[in-house]
Amino acid sequence: MSRTLTFSIFRHNPGDPGSRPGLDVFTLEEAPGMTLFIALNLLRDEQDPSLAFDFVCRAGVCGSCGMIINGRPGLACRTLTEALPPRITLLPLPTFELIADLSVNTGKWMRALSERLQTWVHLDEETDPDRLEEPMEPERAEAIYELDRCIECGCCVAACGTARMREDFVGAVGLNKIARFRADPRDKRSEAQYFELIGDDEGVFGCMSLLGCQDVCPKSLSLQTQIAFLRRKMVQIGAGFA
């Protein structure tokens, strides 16, 4: 049985002085296997060519299609319309700079985060490109890979009450990244150095354990476990038990 879907979509172009923020309503016949990615493209092709939204991979890999879907952040390309009621409200992810309509600049935010938390492997010595790389146990590599699956979609930030209230909070994405580099034996940073990065109220001690991040992360990363683990480690450093 085919349904008629009613979309209320946030429209605003901050670059256009005449643009006022508001919701536009569209209707569309649902098709089998339809995702929000397909629906939005149909709306743009058939009803409003000016509708702005981001997509690259359509497969939950690039992280560019995050948006608020009926109140909760999620990836449009991974959301089937059949999983939603016939009235669908789409809003851009909050916290991030609005480009237009549903398109936000997560890249800029993630870049700033990366610089702030120095999310790259800190080596002791120059790498010698001619030398063979140190081997790593498969379990270790597996564990790092697991944490590295984050696609920087920003859903965890938009789902986090703490991040919404306090703009400086690094969010689950930031904490997960620190967990990823801590797990990497090639990264020679000490616990104290990690503490300098996240051992404060903008870091792990700002997290109020609301677990919005855990419940929306489209890659199902173990954010709750990682944050609790970091909290224990960082308290040991900060409260002087280590």
Next chain:
Amino acid sequence: MKDVPIAATSCGPARLDLLQSATGLFLALFMWLHMFFVSSILLSKDAFWTVARFFEGYFIFGRPIPLLVSAFVGFIFFIIVAHAALAMRKFPATWRQYRTFWSHMRAMHHADTTLWMVQLVTGFAMFFLASVHLYLMATHPELIGPYASADRVWSGRMWPLYLLLLFAVELHGGVGLYRLAVKWGWWSSNDPLRSRLRMKRAKWGLTLFFLALGLMSLAAYIKIGIAHAPSAGELYLPDWLQAQP
């Protein structure tokens, strides 16, 4: 890579976070004990009388020393003030933050986010509710007993405050313990979602259990208070003490 020493000032947030959890845990566990003491009225008046005298050192020193109770109340008050002061760090500081959280919570329909608001509201309410109760206990430590307490509840019109305080404590403490568990990763397993669900169930179970016990105890005090209203102010003495000349 060289170790950078941690500046003394940067340890603040870690210590404060730990202290907040420690005071919260202490208070939550203390409130369980407290409820068991108070609910001894459901067993008998003598049972509660015995518990009350016990805390006055009656069975150690041979006479009641109410000042002991005052001192202990002072200690609990100190812990609550510390816990509340630490919790203030997490309160929304501006109207805008408050509005943002509220609309976020309404949109998300996410239980743990909503429970945080419950914790905030009940915590805020306890600033006032707990203060009144603790002040009375500290200033009238000798007036804790089957009749004195029941008179305070009924003739002293304290029951509405105790009713509100009961709900505030049990909701807040239940959510608080659950949050402690997820925050520090207690009882986590290879399947965090499942352990979380179990902890959530346990949390509601505890809250309902202590709410039921609390409501029954409060009802018992009200019942005694109504019956005793004509002679309000008179203290209870167990039969075995009355028998003595």
